[in-house]
Amino acid sequence: MAGFIDAHTHLFPPEQARRRADLAAADPTFAEMYTDLRAKLADAPALRAAIERAGIDRAVAAGFAFREARHLAEQAEYLLAAASEAPDTIAPLPCLNLALPGWEAEARRWLSRGARGFGELRPHNQGWDPLGPDAQRLAHLAAESGTVLLWHVSEPLGHTYPGKRGGISPAELGQLATLVPEARMVAAHLGGGLSFYLQMPEVRQAIGNIYFDTAAVSLLYDEGSIARLVALAGPERVLFGSDFPLLAPRRQLERVIAELPPDAVGAVCGGNAASLYFGTSKP
Ligand SMILES: [Zn+2]
Secondary structure, three states: OOOOEEEEEEOOOHHHHHOHHHHHHHOHHHHHHHOOOOOOOOOHHHHHHHHHHHOOOEEEEEOOOOOOHHHHHHHHHHHHHHHHHOOOOEEEEOOOOOOOOOHHHHHHHHHHOOOOEEEEEOHHHHOOOOOOHHHHHHHHHHHHHOOEEEEOEOOOOOOOOOOOOOOEOHHHHHHHHHHOOOOEEEEOHHHHHHHHHHHOHHHHHHOOOEEEEOOOHHHHOOOOHHHHHHHHHOHHHEEOOOOEOOOOHHHHHHHHHHHOOHHHHHHHHHHHHHHHHOOOOOO
16 A cells, blocks of 8 residues: 555744744734644654654645745745655645735745645635636646645634634635636645535536545544545545644544545545655555
């Protein structure tokens, strides 16, 4: 079997972790999610240790949707450096703010230096339209470069939690995927219910470019939710992700494996992420 991959983790440079209070003062979304000191910020050695404990070989490391360019750039530099120190172990996804005039030049700069996509994208927190011309340009850029967009998608119903709102809605993501069908996009957190509409033939046909990850599933959904998602979307469209450091990759991987039909484990827990993010489906 191909090795396991955690397709949804987050890294911050140690310097940003040290400046946590300043970042919270400057950035309302960061403040919402990370003012509470129990909300962990992890660096690359912590990620590598956590996946090693879990028997996971590789990880997709995403950025945070800061509002300011300098905070995004500082984190992007760190993600790219972490990936180059551990080649073929960490796939870096810097984040972008499409409300900033220079976003496209930044995106191209990160791609030229090894970014495997962009995420975790939160358009409404940053104040840009996920269906507007810039968003469509970003989707085309992902398609041209063979990289992936990871979107924060949350549930329109249910309990609230820090960071729930401000991503892209399931309906908006479905519309964007329909507008740019060549772009491969991952809907985080089981896609906030978007998978339900795969049962409509025209929707199923229109959003074949959307994948779903399992990040934070144990905080959101009941047991059986991943198996139901796999039944709806197919094992080739679902990716195991923990949302580390929010949750421990080892426990999450155990939970996902326990829930999945055995013949889906290879694709969901590594194979799909290998071909999406690492350009290979072999171990
Ligand atoms: Zn998220």
